[in-house]
Amino acid sequence: xxxxxxxxxxxxxxxxxxxxxxxxxxxxxxxxxxxxxxxxxxxxxxxxxxxxxxxxxxxxxxxxxxxxxxxxxxxxxxxxxxxxxxxxxxxxxxxxxxxxxxxxxxxxxxxxxxxxxxxxxxxxxxxxxxxxxxxxxxxxxxxxxxxxxxxxxxxxxxxxxxxxxxxxxxxxxxxxxxxxxxxxxxxxxxxxxxxxxxxxxxxxxxxxxxxxxxxxxxxxxxxxxxxxxxxxxxxxxxxxxxxxxxxxxxxxxxxxxxxxxxxxxxxxxxxxxxxxxxxxxxxxxxxxxxxxxxxxxxxxxxxxxxxxxxxxxxxxxxxxxxxxxxxxxxxxxxxxxxxxxxxxxxxxxxxxxxxx
Amino acid sequence: xxxxxxxxxxxxxxxxxxxxxxxxxxxxxxxxxxxxxxxxxxxxxxxxxxxxxxxxxxxxxxxxxxxxxxxxxxxxxxxxxxxxxxxxxxxxxxxxxxxxxxxxxxxxxxxxxxxxxxxxxxxxxxxxxxxxxxxxxxxxxxxxxxxxxxxxxxxxxxxxxxxxxxxxxxxxxxxxxxxxxxxxxxxxxxxxxxxxxxxxxxxxxxxxxxxxxxxxxxxxxxxxxxxxxxxxxxxxxxxxxxxxxxxxxxxxxxxxxxxxxxxxxxx
Numbered sequence: 253x254x255x256x257x258x259x260x261x262x263x264x265x266x267x268x269x270x271x272x273x274x275x276x277x278x279x280x281x282x283x284x285x286x287x288x289x290x291x292x293x294x295x296x297x298x299x300x301x302x303x304x305x306x307x308x309x310x311x312x313x314x315x316x317x318x319x320x321x322x323x324x325x326x327x328x329x330x331x332x333x334x335x336x337x338x339x340x341x342x343x344x345x346x347x348x349x350x351x352x353x354x355x356x357x358x359x360x361x362x363x364x365x366x367x368x369x370x371x372x373x374x375x376x377x378x379x380x381x382x383x384x385x386x387x388x389x390x391x392x393x394x395x396x397x398x399x400x401x402x403x404x405x406x407x408x409x410x411x412x413x414x415x416x417x418x419x420x421x422x423x424x425x426x427x428x429x430x431x432x433x434x435x436x437x438x439x440x441x442x443x444x445x446x447x448x449x450x451x452x453x454x455x456x457x458x459x460x461x462x463x464x465x466x467x468x469x470x471x472x473x474x475x476x477x478x479x480x481x482x483x484x485x486x487x488x489x490x491x492x493x494x495x496x497x498x499x500x501x502x503x504x505x506x507x508x509x510x511x512x513x514x515x516x517x518x519x520x521x522x523x524x525x526x527x528x529x530x531x532x533x534x535x536x537x538x539x540x541x542x543x544x545x546x547x548x549x550x551x552x553x554x555x556x557x558x559x560x561x562x563x564x565x566x567x568x569x570x571x572x573x574x575x576x577x578x579x580x581x582x583x584x585x586x587x588x589x590x591x592x593x594x595x596x597x598x599x600x601x602x603x604x605x606x607x608x
Numbered sequence: 609x610x611x612x613x614x615x616x617x618x619x620x621x622x623x624x625x626x627x628x629x630x631x632x633x634x635x636x637x638x639x640x641x642x643x644x645x646x647x648x649x650x651x652x653x654x655x656x657x658x659x660x661x662x663x664x665x666x667x668x669x670x671x672x673x674x675x676x677x678x679x680x681x682x683x684x685x686x687x688x689x690x691x692x693x694x695x696x697x698x699x700x701x702x703x704x705x706x707x708x709x710x711x712x713x714x715x716x717x718x719x720x721x722x723x724x725x726x727x728x729x730x731x732x733x734x735x736x737x738x739x740x741x742x743x744x745x746x747x748x749x750x751x752x753x754x755x756x757x758x759x760x761x762x763x764x765x766x767x768x769x770x771x772x773x774x775x776x777x778x779x780x781x782x783x784x785x786x787x788x789x790x791x792x793x794x795x796x797x798x799x800x801x802x803x804x805x806x807x808x809x810x811x812x813x814x815x816x817x818x819x820x821x822x823x824x825x826x827x828x829x830x831x832x833x834x835x836x837x838x839x840x841x842x843x844x845x846x847x848x849x850x851x852x853x854x855x856x857x858x859x860x861x862x863x864x865x866x867x868x869x870x871x872x873x874x875x
Contacts, residue, residue, distance in 0.1 A: 347700050486714050493697050493711065493761075496663055501765065502687025502715045547701035 266551050273558035277329065280562040284325045284569050289577055290316055324462035328568050329561035330474045331459070331527045332537075334519040336560020337481060339534020340553055341519075344488035345512045346422060349542070352535045353520045356425025357432060358402050359531070362524035363455055364432035365398020366391055370450050371443045392469060392525030399521030402428060407513055456581030457530035459568045466526055473522035477515050478557060484511065485550030492547070530583045532590030533560055540593070614639045614775040614808040615690075620659050620669035629655045630666070631832040637810055639775050642803040644819040645812045647829035648853055653812045654695070654781055656829065660810060661692050661779050674775055688716045688769035690777040691762045695785065696755065699746050705757045706742035709733060712764030720771065728767045735798055736760035737791065751786040759783065759795060766802065778802055780811035784818060789870075796822045797875055820844060821872040828852055 286292045292300075292313050300310055300317045335353075342351045353359050369391050406428055410421035436455065443451060453460070487508040490498040499505050523530070537560045541552055567585040574580055613636035620633040630652045637643055645653050658664040660671055662678040671678040673689055681689070691712070699708070710729055717725050733739045736759045741749060746757060762778070769776055780799060784792040796811075800822055803809045813819045819826055820840040828836040828843060830852045836843045844859050862869070 349700055489703075489711050489714065492699055492701055492703065493708070494694065496658075497692070497694055497697060499663055499683055500661065500687065500690075500692040501711065502684040504683050542701060546707070547703050548707060 265545075269545050269551060270554060270558065273555055273562070277558050277562040277565075280565050280569075281325050281329060284328065284565045285317055285321045287569055288316070288321060288572055292316065323464045323467045324459050324568070325565055326467050327462040327470060327526055328459050328565040330467070330470050331523040331530065332533055332561040332564025333557040334474055334477060334523040334560075335530060335533035335564065336537035336556040337477060337553060338516045338519040338523075339560075340538035340549070340556040341484070341488075341512045341516050342534070343538060344484075344491060344549055345509060345516075347492055347494075348422075349539055350535070351422070353516055354529075354531050354534065355429065356406060356422065357427075357429030358399050358406070358425075358516060358520045359524060359529050360429040360432035360436070361402020361405075362395045362399035362521055363529040364436045365401075366395040366454050366524065366528070367436045367439045367451055368398075369394040370454065371439045371447050392466070395525040396473075396521035399524055400517045402432065403513055403517035403520075407510075453581055454528040455583075457528035457583035457586075458571075458579065458581050459527050459564075460579055462526075470522050470526045473518055477519045477522075480511065480515055481553045481557070482550070484508065484515075485548075485553055488512075488549040488553075527582070530564070530586055532586045533564055536586075536590040536593055537563055613637060615660065615671070615673055615777050615810070617660060617671045618669055620656070620666045620671065622655060622659060622664065623667045628832050630659060632669075633829075633832075633834045634669075635827060635834065635837070637777065637808040639806050639808050640803055641824045642800055642809040642811070642822060643825040643827060644823035645810065645827045645829060646814070646816060646819050651829040652832040653829055655832075657692075657779055657781055657810070657812060661690055661777075662686055663692075673777070684715060685773075687765065688773040689775070690779065691765040691769065692779040693759055693762045693781060693783050695781045696751065697758055698754075702745040702747055704742065705738055705744050705746055705749065705753075705760075706733060708746050708757050709736075709738070709760040709764055712761040713768050716765060716772065717768035720768065725768075728764055732760040732763035732767065735763055737794060752788060752791065755783070755786050756791060756795075759798075763798070766807065775806070775808070777808045777810065780809065782812050782814060784813065784815065792818065793872065793875065800874070815872075816844065816849075817872050821874045 282294050282297060286294050286297045290312075296310065296313050297317055300314045301322075338353045338358075339351075342353055342356065343349050345351070373390060406421060406425055409424040409428075436451075440448060440451060487498065487503045490501045490503045491505065491508065493501075495505050498508075538552060538556050541555050541559060545551060545555060564582070564586070567589065568582050570589075571580040571582045571585045574585075615637040616635070618634050620630055621628060622630045633656060635643075645656065647653050655664065659666050662671065662681070665679065673681065673686075678686070706729065709732055710725075712732075713720075713725050713728060717728065720728070730739070733742055736756045738753065738756045738760050741753055741757065746754060749757065766776060766778060778799065783795050783799070787795060792815075796818060799809050799811065803824075811822075813822075823840050825837060826840045826843045827834060828848065835852065836848055846856075846859050849859060850856050
């Protein structure tokens with residue numbers, strides 16, 4: 253009889269992996285709340301959070317923690333989780349470790365919609381005779397709708413009589429991404445200085461605009477994604493063998509694919525709405541986790557959510573501190589960290605992607 | 609009196625782009641029988657298998673499991689009633705071999721105790737002779753080793769399915785294509801043992817000698833039509849081999865003093 257000992261250990265280790273990642277995420281969150289222009293030691297952060305905010309000695313700290321850093325950190329955790337989970341979902345769906353929402357044009361679609369609203373929104377309002385300025389929610393709502401439309405267009409292009417051709421979807425996605433990128437570029441010619449700055453910030457991503465309002469607007473979108481994820485693991489594991497094989501194993505394949513596509517659109521739309529277009533999180537986090545804990549989706553998906561949140565918040569801390577008091581766009585940090593790590597992973601484990 | 613057919617197909621026809629890939633095929637597979645489909649390339653063997661396992665809808669005709677139309681059976685219930693060994697499956701992710709085999713247990717074996725599932729997995733790995741590969745990453749295995757891991761996965765699915773479904777069908781699509789001689793024999797022995805335990809087995813084979821050694825019933829496909837079926841000894845005749853396969857290889861005769869040949873032997 254066999255003793256696949258290493259694997260029994262791998263499965264027994266699962267709760268510990270999630271516990272360790274949760275601790276890591278909490279530690280990074282605490283770091284993010286205490287570091288910044290004003291340094292607040294962790295014990296005082298905890299004092300503020302545990303409700304001694306009435307203490308006059310802590311009043312200034314409480315203001316910084318509760319009004320600025322906590323919403324920013326929470327937004328970062330949510331956006332990071334959304335990006336990493338949508339990356340893991342797409343990779344499972346496409347059976348390709350290099351698939352990513354940014355690759356199939358979902359992120360660029362969301363970004364293009366955001367750019368339209370930044371550059372053209374005021375003018376459209378003026379044409380329509382509605383007194384400006386644009387309502388605060390127009391930008392996030394536009395980004396979300398852009399991501400969703402990109403996904404639906406993509407799905408329409410790649411689906412014939414109820415079956416999605418993965419190769420067509422990848423190629424159509426690349427074309428769609430290039431198109432939205434070009435159109436976004438075109439918009440920069442029509443924008444003034446202020447809009448150009450907004451546009452740059454939006455297209456490279458930032459958690460700078462985080463408020464409790466944004467957190468409250470993002471939370472209802474990430475919740476369905478996080479709730480659905482545990483139910484997709486088994487289906488995605490089977491789908492890795494191939495669509496026909498997944499059907500033989502009793503998976504309702506078309507329904508699973510539709511669920512993945514919808515969840516990716518929701519997660520990416522919500523993340524772009526909350527923090528702009530941030531690359532590499534969806535690519536690097538699941539890939540690194542696969543190398544560390546294996547590709548089993550029932551563990552990979554929740555682990556991606558935890559590590560994605562931690563990774564993005566850490567990147568935000570770096571973005572805030574490196575050029576203080578100015579801030580780098582967070583997308584620059586994730587790309588600077590993510591791209592070399594990704595290359596290193598590719599070179600070190602070439603055979604892992606050789607079959608892709 | 610013959611056993612009632614576990615799987616029956618009536619007048620199956622599938623037309624793609626004006627061409628009939630499978631034309632008017634009817635067959636019955638009884639519990640406990642091992643039927644082998646043979647035929648030249650492009651005869652429609654794999655298409656017929658995909659029709660029989662419910663993956664492909666026929667343009668005309670019907671497939672039924674125990675009298676129930678396959679299209680009316682939901683995927684999750686069908687998965688307990690039949691398993692399919694694909695020709696070759698590549699994986700882009702570094703799942704370990706035993707994790708791949710375990711995927712066969714995930715859905716159908718949900719009601720089983722963890723200890724029972726571990727026992728089923730261990731038996732399947734052993735039966736497919738991949739126990740020593742259990743912790744290896746699937747993409748790093750050779751083609752034959754990957755095929756055996758897939759067989760272990762299918763065995764897991766069959767054994768888990770047996771706990772919920774009565775009559776089961778096992779489909780094998782060229783299961784021996786990438787295997788060495790020992791594992792060809794071992795795999796077909798395992799399939800024959802399943803048949804002996806009441807499973808209906810339908811396999812596509814290219815090797816007529818293996819087919820002759822293991823099949824209860826041989827089904828010969830040519831241009832999508834079923835041109836002969838019956839006991840191998842009745843079906844494999846010189847004129848049929850010449851007509852269907854286009855070779856004048858005499859059946860059951862020694863080719864000549866200088867040409868060695870190896871005959872499979874059913875153990």
